[in-house]
Amino acid sequence: MTYDRTLEAYRSLLRANPGHGLVIPGDCVAFLLDSDQLYACQVQDGRPLLAWMFPVTAEAWDEDDEAWLSDPGGLETADALNDPQFVPLLVWDRETLESETVAAVAAKVGTSDQGVAITIERNNEGTFYVIWKATAQGVKRHRLHAGSTDARRLEAHARGFIEQINQQHA
Structure with a gap:
């Protein structure tokens, strides 16, 4: 093929x-x-x-x-x-996460019930929190620079991102 x-x-x-x-x-x-x-x-x-x-x-x-x-x-x-x-794709498991912040926010937002995962991405641009959401059209993601993001901001973005994607695909 x-x-x-x-x-x-x-x-x-x-x-x-x-x-x-x-x-x-x-x-x-x-x-x-x-x-x-x-x-x-x-x-x-x-x-x-x-x-x-x-x-x-x-x-x-x-x-x-x-x-x-x-x-x-x-x-x-x-x-x-x-x-x-x-x-x-999106299985949240405390053992795979690298940050207590991510673990706490994931638990608070209820990521496993929402088809969402929060991971940490490191590359030449820096360190990012990445919020992942599974949809019928594939996986969507939202990145936040970790250096300027605290737990409250990460939680707010996670909730907003989940709501936005759910509305788009309702």
Whole structure:
């Protein structure tokens, strides 16, 4: 199967399974971000590491094998489509969080009941709190710079973001 047809199949499977990621080769899951953008992230202990997501691009595709470079021979690539396996994207677990602030706000907002996760993202731009919300159109996210965000601001943004997304998709 070609790269474009594989991505088309991923999108179709993900739209039919909102709030879930599709297990793909390389110990990764693919998911939709903002309705149609295909992203992936590594999985650790059955949990997607959303803070380290990356766009799915052709650079990782082997045209000769019609598979991902991490899948010599293409068997895992074909299996992901022929026998798709899904994992919940937004599972809040105190053990996976790196901050008491995030844990306290997540509990206060009731993230697990809302299909929401709050993570910490570190990159060359700084450290951010990221609020994730699963919708039928894919995963939405909202970033706040951690240096200028206290627990009250994070909670207010989380509640506002959840309400905004719920209204958009009602």
